[in-house]
Structures are given as C-alpha cells and as structure tokens.
Amino acid sequence: MSATHIDVRTASAIAPCGAEEHEDCGLRLLLERLGERWTVMTLAELSNGPKRYREIEKALVGISQRMMTLTLRRLERDGYVLRHIDPTIPPSVTYELSALGRSFSSQVALLVTWSKEHKAExxxxxxxxxxxHRQP
Structure with a gap:
C-alpha cells in the first residue's frame, strides 16, 4: 500500500493533525483548498489535459472571471497547477495539472465516486x- 492511501481499517487510529502533541500533517492546507467552491471542478476540468483560460472558464458555468483567476492562482500557489505563457501576440496562457495536482485530483475523484455511491443515503x-427536528 502506498503512503497516499489510507487503510480504512486503521483510519480511526490516525492521530489528530495540528493538535499540540501531534505534528501538523498538512490536513488544514488541503482542506483550505478543497473547501473552496470551484477547486474540485477546476481540477476535474484540468484532469483531461492542459487547457487555455477561456476553455476552463467556458466549462465552469457560473464562475466569474475574478473567481476563475483567484482559483487558478491559488491552485498554482499550492503547486497543483502549472501556468505556461507562450510568447505569442497576444500571449497564450495554458494551465495544466502538476504531478502534485494529478495526485490530488485522483484522490478527489475517489471522493466524487464515494459521494455518487452514497448520495441517496x-x-x-x-x-x-x-x-x-422540524419546528412546530
């Protein structure tokens, strides 16, 4: 079993991250990004390969230009996304998942699969x- 997979039988034995007596495992960094509305959809869009800004924006119906820019910058800052600028006129900007981003995206895909399987429950x-608990 690789270090990126958690054995669900021992998951309850994992020490709480960030508690004084435990080393910070980075879970807060992950949840900070994962908790943002457009992160998962942006990762999903980029999981199919490199895309230009407008291609991503068109695929993410409802996202504003400002939020698209912020999401991509945050993902780039955290190392999940690589930004390439081609020296054309006008410059062509392409985004793609980094190795870290592909790894993160594959874990997010597991959450998506789980949520589909358990949605009715x-x-x-x-x-x-x-x-x-309905109020009278």
Missing amino acids: LELARSTFDKK
Whole structure:
C-alpha cells in the first residue's frame, strides 16, 4: 500500500493533525483548498489535459472571471497547477495539472465516486433528521 492511501481499517487510529502533541500533517492546507467552491471542478476540468483560460472558464458555468483567476492562482500557489505563457501576440496562457495536482485530483475523484455511491443515503439521512427536528 502506498503512503497516499489510507487503510480504512486503521483510519480511526490516525492521530489528530495540528493538535499540540501531534505534528501538523498538512490536513488544514488541503482542506483550505478543497473547501473552496470551484477547486474540485477546476481540477476535474484540468484532469483531461492542459487547457487555455477561456476553455476552463467556458466549462465552469457560473464562475466569474475574478473567481476563475483567484482559483487558478491559488491552485498554482499550492503547486497543483502549472501556468505556461507562450510568447505569442497576444500571449497564450495554458494551465495544466502538476504531478502534485494529478495526485490530488485522483484522490478527489475517489471522493466524487464515494459521494455518487452514497448520495441517496445522505439525502435520506438529512430528510429523516429534518422531519424529526422540524419546528412546530
């Protein structure tokens, strides 16, 4: 088993990251990026290969130009995305996943698969909870 995979049988034995008595494992850095609205969709779009800015923007329906720029910059800053500028007139900018980004993207794909498989269960649990705790 590689270091990037967690054995679910021992997952409960993992020490809490960032607690005083434990070394910071970087989970907060990961969740900071993963928790942003457009991160997963941008990673998914780039997982099919390099794309120009406008191609990504068109694929992410509803994203503003400002948010697209911020998302790409944050992903680039964290090392998930590489930005290439071709010296053409006007300059052509292409984005692609780095090795780290491909690795992260593959882990995110596991979450997406899990969420698809358990969507009905999650919706039923919410509905049951909401009915049980409905205010009169």
